[in-house]
Structure formats: C-alpha cells, structure tokens
Amino acid sequence: MARGVWMSPGFPPAGSAFDDARAELVLRRLQLLITRKLDGLLQGDYLGLLPGPGTEAGESREYRPGDDVRRMDWPVTARTLVPHVRRTVADRELETWLAVDLSASLDFGTACCLKRDLAVAAAAAITHLTVRGGNRIGAVVGTGDTRVRLPARTGRKEANGLLRQIAGTPAKAGRDDLGALVDLLNRPPRRRGMAVVISDFLAPVESWARPMRKLAVRHDVLAVEVLDPRELDLPDVGVIAFVEPETGQMHEVQTADRRLRERYAAAAATQRAAIAGAIRGAGAAHLRLRTDSDWMLDIVRFVAAQRHARTRGTTR
Template sequence: MADVHGPVALDSARAEVVLNRMQLLVTRKLDGLLQGDYLGLLPGPGTEAGESREYRPGDDVRRMDWPVTARTTLPHVRQTVADRELETWLAVDLSASLDFGTAKYLKRDLAIAAAAAVSHLTVRGGNRIGAVVGTASELTRLPARPGRKDAQGLLRTIALTPPRPGRADLGALIDMLNRPPRRRGMVVVISDFMTPVSQWARPLRKLGVRHDLLAVEVVDPRELELPNVGVIALVDPETGSMHEVQTADAKLRHRYAHAAAAQRAEIASAIRGANASHLRLRTDSDWLLDIVRFVAAQRHARTRGTTR
C-alpha cells in the first residue's frame, strides 16, 4: 500500500480550470469580510501616525504615546492609519514534500489555494502582489505588480511550476524578501515547514520586524499520526527512498505521534517568535472554511485591540 501521491504537474488547461474555480469560491466566501479601512488580509492599523486614545488591555505597548501619557497621567497609545497602497509578497515553498496528500487534496493544492485567497483579498485599489517561489533546484522571483490580471498571471506561474525532487532551502527563500529591504507591507510564507527550524527561524524573525507577517502551514493527517492498517509503504518524495512500516505496532504509532506533535509545537513556537500570525491548512479539512474562520477571527481580535 503506497500512502503517497506522486508529483503532479498541472498542464495549462487544468491550471486554468483549477484557478478559475478557486477564484469563484474565494470571491463568494471572502468578499465582504474585509470591508472598511483595513490593511490586507490581516486587518490591521497600518503604519502612518494617527490620533491618540487611552490604552486598553491587549493594546500593543510598542505604540504607547509617552508625551500624551505624561500630560494626561493616563496611559495612551498612538493609533495608526492604514496605508493607501499595500505591497504583498508571497514566499511559496513548492518542495517535493508538498506533492503529498492522503485525504482530499495534495499539500501543493493547498499552497496554491492559500496563494489564491491572499491574492484575492489584497489586490485592490492599486495594491501590488509579488512572489518568490522555491523548488529543490531554484528560487524564482516574480515581481510585484498591481491589478487582478497580473495577479492571475502570477498564480498561473505558481501553479505551473514543475515539481522537482529534493528540498527547497526555506531559509534562503524567506531571506529573498529581506534583501533588499522593502517598504513596509504584508508577507505571507506558505510551506509545510518540514525543515529544521534553525534554518528558517531567523530570516522569519527579520521579516516580522518590518512587515505584517502570516505563516500558512500546510499539513497532511499522516504527518501527525499513523493509522492502524498493517504494513504501509511510505515513499519520501524528496529522495525517492521507500520504507515499509508496520502500523499495527501501537508503540510505534505512539512514538510517531509524540515526535510529530513535538515537531509541530516547535514550528508553532518559531512562528510566534517571529511575531507572525499562524494559519494551518489540512488536506482533510475544508481549506476555504478554515481561511474564512481565520480572517474573521483576525478581524475580531483587531477590533478588540489585540494584535494577534
């Protein structure tokens, strides 16, 4: 029993159908969630200085307005105004490990879906979107351009990126958005983060200092726990090596689940340490519903004065 899908490259016709369907789904579900003066996917306050108001529990202490606080003897924070134009960058990891899926989708499908949702939510009013795409053999930069037509072209390029055996350097991919420094904006990193945290945590923290940062983690349920189905053949999509595992062994399943939980906890901790929002998409869940819930929760948190 092989519990893995082989690499699947989208041809032009299929890519067009998939992207059009995603666009329709995203438009129906997400339009109307972000009406008002919000910045991008994560409805935030922007960077331009605005008026001051009294501090409320949950406000970011980095926005304390100390002169007003001293004059009034009450803590105040400086409100900021959303930027008129937003520049959004996607860092899309298309390593061979994303050509895997044991449920409704491949992880690669979810990566493209997340890119489509971010594109739809941010490309309006002159906003620009660009991307860096990583495969095992190369890192590609797609320049940021305004307009839905260019955004659709960018998504087609991502969807048609051919799968290659091996692992992209996630740290180098993220660092492409640190050098050269860009104007403040929004950065979305889409990956399964299945590389040592030490390789990408520092570049991610650097991004979080300057930008509104979102990490989209794509996960397959077999990466979290093994089913009890007897002998299962697992193929590593990055190396091609195959291992047969006896899943009837309860101790082995427990050790696997424990190690997987520890790995995911380390990933989540590194993402929090970068001051990034964290969205997890699973191949056995409704990805669009997960995105809708995430965006709604972010808006609710922002309107209550919290930052994450």
C-alpha cells in the same frame, strides 16, 4: 466523502498534476470562490488576511492592557494625565510578497487534495484579497534547489498571471532550503508591507527561524502551514511502503504496531509544536490549513480571531 477542500469547485483529484488547462480551470474557480465568498465574508477596513495596524497616524484613545507601548501618544497623555495610544489607519497602498514553498514534500495528500493544491489555494486567496486598490503583489517560488522571483505588480490581470506561474511551477526532486527562500523576501530592503510564507515547514526549524524573525522586524508576517492528517498519525492498515519525496528513499512500516503508531504521533506532535513555537517566536501570525478541512472556513476563522485580538488591543 470527507468534509473538505472543495473538490467540486476546482481541485484536481489527489495525485494528479497541474497541466496548463487544468491549472487555468482551477484558478478561475478559485477566483470565483474567493471573490464571491471570502471577499464577502471578510469585508472591512483591512487589507489582506492580516488586520494590521497600518502606518498612517489616526486618532488617539485611552490605553488598554495589551496595547503596543510603542504607539503611546505622549503629548495627549501629558495633557490629560491618562495614558493614550495613537490609532493608525490601514495603508491604502500595500505591497505584499509571497514566499511559496513547492518542494517535493508538498506533492502529498491523503484527503481531498494534495498539499500543493492547498498551497496554491492559499496563494490565490491572499492575492485576490490584497490586489485591489492599487496594491502590489509579488512572489518568490522555491522547488528543489531552484528559486524564482516574480516581480511585484498591480492589477488583477498581473495577479492572475502571477498565480498561473505559481500553479504551473513543476515539482523537482531534492530538498528545498526554506530559510534561503524566506531570506529572498529580506533582499532588497523594502518599505513596510506584508510578507506571507506558505509551506509545510518540514525543513529543520533552525534553518528558517532566523530569516523569519528578520523578516518580521520590518513587515507584518503571516505563516501559512499546510499539512495532511497522515503527517500527524498513522492508520492501522498493516504494512505501508513510504517514499520520501525529496530523496526517493523508501521505507516499509508495519502500522499494526500500536507502539509504533504512538511514537509516530508523539514525534509528529513535538515537531508541530516546534514549528508553531518558532513562528510565534518570530512574531508572525500562524494560519494552519489541512487537506481534510474546509480551507475557506479556516481562513474566515483565522481572520475573525485576528480582528478580535486587534479590537481588544493586543498585537497578535
């Protein structure tokens, strides 16, 4: 069995659909995993997966290379003649919005689960880790040409209802507009909070890069990229029939052709580099989850790296 995405704690086998009973079972097991394991590993004076600086003023400390110059404490700097920056305290009430892409391209997986399952797990992790303390969480969900807004509410009961609606969203044929989905988080304008975009980001980069940059001007943004190993390279297994899930087009590919596999891997690497570059250019944090990897461990490593960067005074 491939190391992985916790098949036993609740993911349905790759290729099966989320019916109501199975979705309820999966979400309950995910809640136990997240609250018992992730919550225990990620305890601290942070809200959610991004250890953001907050907005409430705190104490000052000496400036270190990499600190955000916008946080310079000029009165203390003038008095001491030594550059100081103002620390900030994590906000006690955080509003988090999820943009969850559940287009047909996420109904694909060749390892421990579908990419759709992984997107639901990521949404569950963010929800359960941010909903405490009176925080509000809402979502916009896109599938095909349909986009649904789920209003932000407080409380675990409402958060569980939000996750049930996300998990129960039926897949639809057609290509989703990721840029339009992200742009729903920009309207109406809200106070500074956390925005999370969960997608495989296979839509053209130019369609969503600008809305992502606009979103990051006002909010701390986290991009959760879900992918399958077969999107990075092809195995040598002879002729494979591929069906494009969003259009239904079928192509037969001879994977025994070494040059074809090399071209595919090179094109996939270029595509992923462009996605990572656009996310980085927007000023968003980037979490990559794979269907053949331990998603909980990946989240813990991501948060540890973010906290380490904050401790050193860098912005990302």
